[in-house]
Amino acid sequence: MALNSRGQAAVTDALFLLVVVGILSSSLVYFSIQYGSTINRYVSNQYIVDFENSALKTMLYSSVPRDFSASLYDAQQVDYLLAIVKEDYLGDSKLDLSTMTVLRNSSKIAVKPLASNFDYLVFIQTVESPSEFVYIYLNSSTCDIDSGCSGTGGKSEYYCKAKDFENVQSFLESVGYFSPVVSGIKLSKATSTNDTEPLSAIIELAMWVGSPLNSEKFLLQKTIYLLPDTDSLDNVKFNDSASPACNPDSSGQCRGILACKKIEP
């Protein structure tokens, strides 16, 4: 009887050992699968940041014909895009539609290799008080709402307006994980005595994995206001409580929102 009891205890011990080893082994395999996910994210992020840095430089230092209707290969006079932006801003402290178009096209060319999978926002903002947005361009995925955003959508382009940087930041936070890259540029503005004075500004490019603007995520978060086709971006009033661009907070103060108007092809 004593012998039988000892034999059963040994088998039970062995089964306990099997359970413990089983748990340890599955933990080991689980951790080995998890291993490197942080490094992987870091490497991917580094690639996107390097790509964006290159794209910003490529945009600003691309040659552009002085006569926008001419081809780059035939134009008599060409200049860097940055020079053309500076020159245009100097005139009336804003950019003409033709300069905005050249800037938009240049960003589309620079981002081409990743454009099919990523959405992006480019903006120029003066940094000296009062800071103002010179240019905001959004290139985003769209989807067909009728099909529940399950089908493959295309890309839409928007010029945008924001009350302040918070509006842009709120929108970027709502897209999920995004990688921003900022570069300082120098603009100039005319003074009342017809002199020019330098003005510091930044150009920022932020990219994120494509996410349709008309999907439920954005509609619920209310971080962007897409203007109807009949409305103009010039008529957007951030401080008018009757305007959808007001986006009041709990105390009724207008916070503003990133207001965007689709660019028709």
Place this chain on the structure above:
Amino acid sequence: MPAFNSPKGFIGPIGDDLPSLIPIVFALAVFFSAFNVALENFDSKNIGFSDDLDALKIARVLRSNGYIVNYENFQQLCNLVEVRSVNYAAGIAELNSNPEDSLDPSKPYDYSIEGILDSAGGSDVLAKLFYKDDSGKVFSCTNLKEPDTGLSSDVIVGKKAIIRVYPVIVEKQRAGDLGLISSPMQLVVIVWR
């Protein structure tokens, strides 16, 4: 009659524990298999990270400030690349397979390394993949001794090559005496083992 209590069934101190040895051996087999799987997983991931970092390193050297003046400038950068643990081929290429579409923002990106290598059929692959200036110099950089045999579409698919692409500016001479332009192009880096 004392069959049950007789020492007949007793086959020694080890023999009596034989049934418990089965789960112990099984547990050891499970543990060492899991250990082996984990070790292989760590190894393959570490190799992947190392290749990824090598690709970033090569790209950072070749991009430099993102503005490439001419072939000599690119070759100077190429000579600064010090990566020996992996095979690599890098170079400057147009953004689209048809160079005329490269500066057209409405044309989607269609540069396919695999497609070009397939159509090259193992001859002059670097010249077909990368940009050639007016004097016929190919903007490429590699540590392969025989690029035509070492770089094929099998490398891209079978060896799961890491491909990194970056926009860069390259100065190009225009026809006639119209002078230089700085044209958007791409730096392509291919890394594999």
